[in-house]
Amino acid sequence: MSTRPLQDPAPDLPPETERDAATKAAVLAAAERLFAVRGLRCVSVRDITAEAGVNLASVNYHFGSKDALVFEIFRRRTAELSRDRTRMLHEATARHDGKPPVREILAALMEPPLRWSNPANVRRISMQFIIRARSEGSEAVREVIRTDVSHLRPFAEALMTALPSLPPEEVYWRLHFTLGMIHNNRFAEFDRLHALSDGLTRDSDVDALLKRMLDFAEAGFLR
Amino acid sequence: MSTRPLQDPAPDLPPETERDAATKAAVLAAAERLFAVRGLRCVSVRDITAEAGVNLASVNYHFGSKDALVFEIFRRRTAELSRDRTRMLHEATARHDGKPPVREILAALMEPPLRWSNPANVRRISMQFIIRARSEGSEAVREVIRTDVSHLRPFAEALMTALPSLPPEEVYWRLHFTLGMIHNNRFAEFDRLHALSDGLTRDSDVDALLKRMLDFAEAGFLR
């Protein structure tokens, strides 16, 4: 009711062509946050609309269904993440005359999601949402994960160019392993790590983690 | 209410000491299978009891609640998996006079879950269940994941012994990366890999995958 605080208009969803996208934006922001924190199934449409300060029917009116809302957020965020990664890969390619070294290719793959996960980053919630949606999402989300590999192709090709003597099969497998390392960066996994190391690993910032992951994966590729 | 039968004498669901544990065993087997295939939230108590051919109330009678059932299966299977891993580590330790090399330590960590995932293995469903429960489980499950690290301690210590010059902090991080690689072995991730490689990676058996993972992780540790 009345005027909503209207937060987060710029960085997120563009102005769009519609007359008023405030409700849609509020739903998207609230849904992403709640999904990221509690999980997809533990957040009801009522939770979302209450958090957003909009009517219960808004979700179905603007997005069609709850699943479609999840898919919409997932699509936006993964596209944005892929853009960040691709941009870094292009920069590395330009820097090295079309043949970037393995480490920089892997950095383009790792750095965006790691930076997003930084507590100080506005995309931290988005990264958590992506991770959750990847494992809790509907069939439509899983279908996208399974089949949409176009954004990974340039990375695989760059790696094959950087490692011409390595069979393509091996490149794909090692890329798979690397992606596994990246996707494992959830809160619960970090908590376990810190518990195992008695807190020894707790004071590691993004840059240190990135360096460690790069060292590990690069060695795996170059061995 | 009243005294519950006090279950769990044997690893799986053999005769047990109870007069008749057929219902419990049927529920456990059906629940594990359905949970592994469809996901925890997409399986209702009705689905489980129908599949098991028992009464709807059986789950709550024998286990207390649906969440408690999930927790029970998770506890059994992870304990069994940890036993397999620990046994392999002990064998490697005995083989090398108390100082097993990095590769054999990592093999003890990787081989059991990989063998379980083999289509021909009876534990394939259990492995899929564990992976699903790790990300979809209740707070109780997540609490166990977060805090119960006792079974990983021997592996961390063995690695530190094998790599005395590597700071413990690094050992913990690289162990974290390795576990990420292992946990990434879900159906959807494999499908994506095969889609990316145009089927080039499809005909890889467990032994080949184990060798690839070992090569990759060992290089990361030894670099």
Place this chain on the structure above:
DNA sequence: TCTCGTTCCAAACGTTCGTTCGAATGCCGG
């Protein structure tokens, strides 16, 4: 044979969920 505790069963309870509906509201071109 009787008794009592354990297990099983059909039925229902109460809640929560995603979704839908019809009316009300606000906005803008004419």
Place this chain on the structure above:
DNA sequence: CCGGCATTCGAACGAACGTTTGGAACGAGA
């Protein structure tokens, strides 16, 4: 000022869920 349209709103619907209940069935020990 008015008519049309997109949006918002309160309210309800119907389904699915986990759980509970009271009694029936069963089996072993007295």
